Each structure stands twice: as structure tokens, then as C-alpha cells.
Amino acid sequence: MLKHLNDKPGYAARTVIIGAGGFVGKAIADRLKADGANVVALTRHEADLLAPDGAARLAAQLRPGDAVVAAAARAPCKDLAMFAENVTMMGAMLTALSGVALSHVVNISSDAVFADAPLPLTEDTPTAPGTYHGAMHLLREVAFAMEIKAPLAILRPSLLYGAADPHNGYGPNRFRRLANAGEDIALFGEGEERRDHVLIDDLAELASRVLRHRSQGTLNVATGAVHSFKSVAEQVVAAAPHKVAIAGRPRVGPMPHNGYRPFAIDACRAAFPDFVYTPLADGIAKVQRESVGAR
Numbered sequence: 480m481l482k483h484l485n486d487k488p489g490y491a492a493r494t495v496i497i498g499a500g501g502f503v504g505k506a507i508a509d510r511l512k513a514d515g516a517n518v519v520a521l522t523r524h525e526a527d528l529l530a531p532d533g534a535a536r537l538a539a540q541l542r543p544g545d546a547v548v549a550a551a552a553r554a555p556c557k558d559l560a561m562f563a564e565n566v567t568m569m570g571a572m573l574t575a576l577s578g579v580a581l582s583h584v585v586n587i588s589s590d591a592v593f594a595d596a597p598l599p600l601t602e603d604t605p606t607a608p609g610t611y612h613g614a615m616h617l618l619r620e621v622a623f624a625m626e627i628k629a630p631l632a633i634l635r636p637s638l639l640y641g642a643a644d645p646h647n648g649y650g651p652n653r654f655r656r657l658a659n660a661g662e663d664i665a666l667f668g669e670g671e672e673r674r675d676h677v678l679i680d681d682l683a684e685l686a687s688r689v690l691r692h693r694s695q696g697t698l699n700v701a702t703g704a705v706h707s708f709k710s711v712a713e714q715v716v717a718a719a720p721h722k723v724a725i726a727g728r729p730r731v732g733p734m735p736h737n738g739y740r741p742f743a744i745d746a747c748r749a750a751f752p753d754f755v756y757t758p759l760a761d762g763i764a765k766v767q768r769e770s771v772g773a774r
Contacts (some may be wrong), residue, residue, distance in 0.1 A: 480602055480696050480697070480746050480748070480750075481632065481689070481692075481696040481697075481698050481746065481750040482552050482694065482695045482697075482729060482761075483692040483693065483694050483750070484630055484692070484693040484694070485691065485692050485693040485697055488691040488692050489607075489691055489702055490511065490514070490516040490517070490546070490690060490691055491544060491545060491546035491582050491583060491690070491693075492513055492544055493518075493519055493538065493546070493675045494516055494517065494519070494545070494548065494690060495506055495518075495519040495521060495543050495545050495546070495547045495548070495641070496508045496511075496518060496519070496520050496521060496548045496550060497521050497526070497528075497537065497539060497547065497548065497549050497550060497551045497572060498521070498522070498549070498550035498552065498587075499518075499520035499521055499522055499550070499588070500520075500522035500523065501550060501551065501552075501645075501646055502639070502641065502644055502646075503550045503636075503639070503679070503682065503702045504520075504548070504551065504587075504612060504680065505549035505612070505643065506641065506643070506648045506679045506680065506682065506683040507518075507548055507550065507565075507682075507683075507686045507687070507702040508520045508684045509650065509683070509689055510680075510683035510684060512609030512745070514613075514687060515705070516687075517534070519540065519545075521540055522691055525540060526540060526571075526575075528568035528571040528572060529564060529567055529568060529571075532540075533567075533568075533571035534570070534571040534574035534575045535575075535633070536570075536576075536614045537571060537572065537574075537575035537576075538575040538578055539577065540575070541579045541581070542579070543579060543580040543581070544580070544581070544582050545579065545581050545582065546582050546583040546584070546585070546690055546693075547576060547583070547584045547585070548574075548584075548585045548587065548686065548690070549572055549584065549585065549587060549619075549623070549682070550551045550587045551567050551568055551572065551661075552555070552565055552568065552587075552615070552619075552634075554589075554612065554631040555612045555646065555648070556610075556611045556612040556614075556615040556616075556647075557611060557612070557691060558611060559611065561615075562611045562614065562615050563623065565619075565719060566615075566618070569619050569622055571620070572711045573622060573623065573626045574629070576626070576627060577626050577627065577628070580628075581627075581629040582601045582631075582693070583629055583630050583632070584623065584627050584629050584630070584631050585631075585632045585633075585634065585686060585689055586619060586620065586623045586631065586632070586633050586634070587634055587636070587686075588616045588617075588619060588620055588633050588634060588635045588636075588770060589612065589613065589616040589635055589636065589703065590610045590635050590636065590637045590699060590700075590740075590742070591608055591610055591613030591616055591654050592606040592608050592613050592616050592617040592620065592635060593605075593606060593607065593608070593613070594606075594607035594608070595609075595673060595694060595736045596742065597737075597738050598741075599642075599703075599741040599742050599743035600678055600701075600726075600740070600741070600742050601699070601742075601743045601745070601746065602696075602697045602698065602699055602746050603748070606620075610695075612774065616635075617715055619765075620633055630693060630694075630695040631681065631695060632689045632695055632696060632697070632698070633695075633696075633698070634682070634685065634686060634689065634698055634700050635697065635698070635699045635700060635746070636677055636700035637674070637675040637676070637677050637679065637699070637700065637701040637740075638650055638674055638675065638676050638704075639676075639677050639678075639679050639682060639744065640652050640676055640677070640678060640679065640710070640762065640763075640766060641678060641679030641680070641766055642766045642770045643679070644679070647709045649667070649708070650674070650676060650708060651712060651759075651762075651763055651766070652735070652750060653675055653709055654711060654712050654715040654716075655690040655719065655763070655767060655770060656717050657721050657723065657768065658715055658716055658719035658720075658721055658773075659719055659720065659721070659767075661721040662723060663723045663724040663725070664712045664716070664723060664724070664726070665727075665728050666708055666709060666712060666725065666727045667708070667725065667728070667730050667732065667734075667744045668727055668728075670707055670708035670709030670710075670712060670727060671707055671708075671709065671712075671734075671738060671740050672707065672708060672734050672735060672736065672738035672739070673705035673706060673707050673738065673741075673742060674705060674706070674736070674739070674740050675701040675702055675703070675704065675705050675740065675741065675742050675758055676702070676706060676711065676762075677700055677701060677702060677708075678756075678757045678762035678765070678766070680757065680762075680765075681700070681756050681757055681762075682700050682703075682742070682755070685698070685700055686711055686752055687755065688708070688750075688754065689738070692743055692762040694750065696731065698735075698746060698747060698750065699742055699746065699747070701740055701742035701744060701754070702741065702742075702744070702745075702756040702757075702759075703744035703754045704756075704758075704759070705739065705740070705741050706759055708724065709727075711759070711763075713725065714759060714760050714763050715763055717760075718763050718764045718767040719767060720736065720771075723757065726737075744756075746752075755773060
């Protein structure tokens with residue numbers, strides 16, 4: 480749940496985005512700039528968090544009163560080596576941030592901190608990650624809560640999609656690229672598992688609201704609607720220039736998340752009553768237009 484600390488919404492004098500070169504960080508930076516916010520966009524060129532002087536270089540970029548968005552990570556975190564790199568990056572961030580009197584900190588986490596459950600996940604669902612990625616983000620949540628003295632907000636997005644996604648993960652991002660290239664889409668099994676897919680613009684919008692309200696607490700970023708991967712593929716093909724085939728293939732290993740991972744979004748509605756998530760079909764169509772326009 481979120482608690483808004485600003486009586487009147489407004490950005491801090493400066494908002495520092497750590498990881499502004501990444502998919503999430505850049506989307507948030509662009510959204511804030513569109514509002515006229517004073518954004519300091521930091522990439523690894525300004526502060527390489529894996530370098531021995533990473534903490535010092537980041538600290539040199541910070542000023543008292545800054546709001547900070549921590550969006551830098553090696554993601555998705557797939558193995559022990561990547562986990563260790565993320566711990567190093569986290570340590571550099573926290574060393575730098577804890578030495579400055581900040582006004583607000585927003586940590587970008589992930590829904591991977593949760594285990595699977597048959598009922599919709601909420602902000603109060605116990606965390607129990609079963610992957611390196613989830614464990615990494617949970618460690619960040621705990622460490623930020625322990626070390627950061629400023630008001631702290633934690634955002635936990637579900638599966639994100641958008642034209643600038645660099646990971647090409649299974650789902651809207653990979654399906655769109657295949658369809659745009661005229662290649663058929665291969666599903667795991669029959670694509671029957673159902674997940675919640677969030678347009679990157681919606682995460683950026685919620686981050687901007689959290690910053691303007693100087694919100695404190697935790698918020699899951701999920702639409703509350705689940706779609707099968709087969710349905711996602713069909714919607715992608717409907718928006719694509721090539722009407723490629725969609726075919727299932729034998730599944731290797733167990734179905735992720737037992738085939739069902741729903742979210743309750745009551746906390747988001749309570750915090751931002753006028754906010755409405757982008758329906759999946761509309762989001763897929765928007766991303767397709769952006770993808771074509773970027774060529």
C-alpha cells in the first residue's frame with residue numbers, strides 16, 4: 480500500500496534516474512521529461528556501478544533534496560554470477576544514496592519476489608522467490624528498506640512489454656519481432672498459461688505519480704487481467720503486417736507459475752483512482768505502431 484506524503488503533487492527540484500539507459504529507466508526518464516521535470520539521467524557512462532569507484536562516481540552526481548529512481552540492474556538475473564554482479568551494483572547504489580539527504584527514493588523491483596499462489600497476489604502476499612531474479616530483487620527490497628532514510632517506494636512490475644525492450648523475452652516482445660519479420664510464432668505447449676502483461680508506458684506513468692505524490696510503501700504494477708500466451712500471440716498477429724502462423728510445440732519442463740499468475744489491483748486503485756491500465760490489445764497495437772515508426 481502507498482501513503483502519499485506531498486499535500487500538493489509536484490516533482491522534486493531534481494529527479495535522478497539511476498539506470499536511465501535501460502528499458503525501464505529510460506521510459507521513466509522520458510515520462511518525467513514530458514512533464515517538464517528536471518531529470519538527471521545517469522547511465523553506466525556517468526556511474527558504472529560495477530567499477531571500483533562506482534559508489535563514489537554516483538555520489539558525486541547527487542545533491543541534498545534529490546528524488547532518486549533506482550532502475551539499474553543486470554536483468555533478468557539468470558545465474559549466480561549475475562546475482563553477484565547485482566549485489567555489487569546494489570552495494571554501490573546504497574553506499575552513495577545513504578550519504579546524501581534525499582527527499583525520496585523509488586526502487587524498481589519485480590513481481591518475481593512472490594512465489595506462485597492460486598489466489599490473486601497482493602502487496603501483502605508473503606515474498607518467497609524461487610529464482611535468482613526474484614531473490615535478487617527481494618534482497619534489494621530488504622537492503623533499501625534497511626539503508627535508505629528517505630521515504631521509500633517499491634514498485635513491483637509484472638511482465639513488461641514495449642518497443643524498446645532489449646530482452647526479447649517470451650511473450651508480446653518476442654512475438655511482435657517474429658511476426659514483423661514474417662516468421663511463425665512457436666508457443667510453449669499450446670500457450671495455455673495465463674499471465675499479466677503491463678505496457679512499459681503504464682509503469683512509467685505510475686512511477687511519475689509516485690514521484691509527484693512522494694509516495695511511500697509498496698505497489699504491485701499489474702493490470703489485474705490475465706491472458707494466455709496463445710491469446711497474446713493472436714493479438715500480436717492481428718496488429719502485425721504479416722499474418723504468420725501460430726503453432727504449439729512440446730513443452731520441456733513444468734509449466735511456469737503453474738500456468739496462472741493473477742494480481743489484485745485494489746491498492747493501485749486506492750492510491751490512484753483515476754489511473755487506468757492500457758488494455759492488452761490497445762497496448763500491442765500502440766507498440767506495433769512505435770516499432771514500425773522506429774525503422
